[in-house]
Amino acid sequence: MSPFARASTCRSESSRSPSAQSLRGLDAVSFLMADVRDGIGPFLAVFLKGTQHWSSGDIGLVMGVSGLAAALSQIPAGMLVDALRAKRAVIAVSACVVATGCLVIARAPTLPVILVTQTMLALVSAVIGPCLAALSLGVVGHRLLAVRVSRNEGFNHAGNVTAAVLAGTLGQYAGTVWLFWLVCLFAATSALTVMLVRPSDIDHELARGGEVLRTPEGSGRPVPLRALVQRRDLMTFLATVVLFHFGNAAMLPLAGQMIAKAAPGQDIVGLGACMIAAQLVMVAVAASVGRAVRAGVGRRKIFLVALAVLPVRGLLFALTDNPWAVIGIQLLDGVSAGIFGVIATVIASDLMRGTGRFNLAQGATSLAVGIGAGLSNVISGLIVDRFGFAAGFLALSMVAAAAFIVFALFMPETSLEEKPAGGPQEQSPRARRASRSVTGITE
Known part of the structure; x- marks a missing residue:
């Protein structure tokens, strides 16, 4: 830019x-x-x-x-x-x-x-x-x-x-x-x-990430799709999303099946408890991510936390089939999924600034989620049928670890520290009030 x-x-x-x-x-x-x-x-x-x-x-x-x-x-x-x-x-x-x-x-x-x-x-x-x-x-x-x-x-x-x-x-x-x-x-x-x-x-x-398109230097049109496919940072991000959901999507269904096997008749209650517990954690995590970004923490660091938690969750699932332990371990899903829900949209916005293709990138991210989730359920199911739950969770953990490695090695920081023209001292009181009101967070 x-x-x-x-x-x-x-x-x-x-x-x-x-x-x-x-x-x-x-x-x-x-x-x-x-x-x-x-x-x-x-x-x-x-x-x-x-x-x-x-x-x-x-x-x-x-x-x-x-x-x-x-x-x-x-x-x-x-x-x-x-x-x-x-x-x-x-x-x-x-x-x-x-x-x-x-x-x-x-x-x-x-x-x-x-x-x-x-x-x-x-x-x-x-x-x-x-x-x-x-x-x-x-x-x-x-x-x-x-x-x-x-x-x-x-x-x-x-x-x-x-x-x-x-x-x-x-x-x-x-x-x-x-x-x-x-x-x-x-x-x-x-x-x-x-x-x-x-x-x-x-x-x-x-709203479509195309603010540059209306400047005198802009063409007035979104960038060609071919140019997006050639972006290494975008392709790395999408590959990470596929691997993340490959490692993540099947963990909750497998946990529910494990509860059903260990405590027959309690599968619906146990699965419901897992889902509600994770969602409650996600509420707190989503707010924490917003505060972290506001404090200047980079998107890359925040996403690496989510990627690091996921393989740990899989390893813990592989070690126990106790229903109460499974519900406790599922709380970690609130951490990883809570971070992903916020930071994936923000990274897509960063990558698409000035392209006019923000929502296309969101669609590509959702497609990557679907591909990863489909692979996760099919392949983990085959592994569990042949080798048992522990092997299935260990396989998912290895895929999750691969997501961490790919992102850590190949993905750059995407945030751009922005200051009003002339420096922060020139930001008007009206702009500072707008910043606080937009986010709903007071300083």
């Missing part, structure tokens, strides 16, 4: 002062979307098996087709978000589609209907995450994005905990079908709350 462009960007971002209404809108959408992005999510299999008596093969077919649709749609979804300015409307419409899809599944749970509906939901959900991140970037700018994303993630994990508790209560006392109505409630409310984000607070060029 040229000195002119950087100075222009700094002046533009340091003077940003979005309204409290827009910031609260981002908080509310982050909380509510936690239960909307995946629709009925993992509870669909329980509904189809327990109340509709589907075969495992048909359930697997539905999950596989929707998972494939989600993976293939990630990059096109990111490109679409980069191109569109009506991001609030996209989130609202997507939420309404998710609500409608859940009602259709509840009323007509047949194989053709659910295949079509789940595929549609996978396609729609692919744009929700990039849209929310793009809105955040467009409202607060690059300089404050890390702290804003950490706040978003904190509300998201709090929403996950709330949804899990409500879903468990409804499923236990009112029946599984009421889970669909719960998702509809969250979806309808999120479609309304996203409108709290004021259009005047959104810089759409910032």
Whole structure:
């Protein structure tokens, strides 16, 4: 980035002062979307098996087709978000589609209907995450994005905990079908709350990482896709994401299976406890990441912490099958996943500054997550069937260690320390107040 462009960007971002209404809108959408992005999510299999008596093969077919649709749609979804300015409307419409899809599944749970509906939901959900991140970037700018994303993630994990508790209560006392109505409630409310984000607070060029494109030195167009593929830092980051999720994704399902084997009848309760405990840790970790970035800690150092925790978690799982120990070890997932949820978006933003391809990079990151998760579940399952749980966890730990090594050796620091033109002493009181209000953190 040229000195002119950087100075222009700094002046533009340091003077940003979005309204409290827009910031609260981002908080509310982050909380509510936690239960909307995946629709009925993992509870669909329980509904189809327990109340509709589907075969495992048909359930697997539905999950596989929707998972494939989600993976293939990630990059096109990111490109679409980069191109569109009506991001609030996209989130609202997507939420309404998710609500409608859940009602259709509840009323007509047949194989053709659910295949079509789940595929549609996978396609729609692919744009929700990039849209929310793009809105955040467009409202607060690059300089404050890390702290804003950490706040978003904190509300998201709090929403996950709330949804899990409500879903468990409804499923236990009112029946599984009421889970669909719960998702509809969250979806309808999120479609309304996203409108709290004021259009005047959104810089759409910032929202796609293209602030340089509007300077006299910019071309006015996003960089070619070919140029992105040739970026070593971007390819290293995506390779790390694949390896991270290769090592991570299967650990929780394997832990649930291990609990079921060691304590029959306690698998659902144990798995639920694992999920809720990890989500609570993620709330605290997301906030801590925001404070660390604000204190000047580099993105690379923070991500290395997440990469270092993951192989340790796998080794500990390999040493015990005690249900209480498994739940305790799962707390480490809150550390690694909590960091990843914040820092991956921030690194993507850093790498795409001035390219106009921020949301495309988010789509590529989501695709890398899907590839890693698919490999993790398939390969670890084969290893466990042949050699046992300990071998499966050890294999995942080795992949996680490889992710740490690749990132440590080949990934540079991506943060750019930005100061307003003329130095920090020239930052206006208004800019300092804007910085504090945007993040929701007081100094």
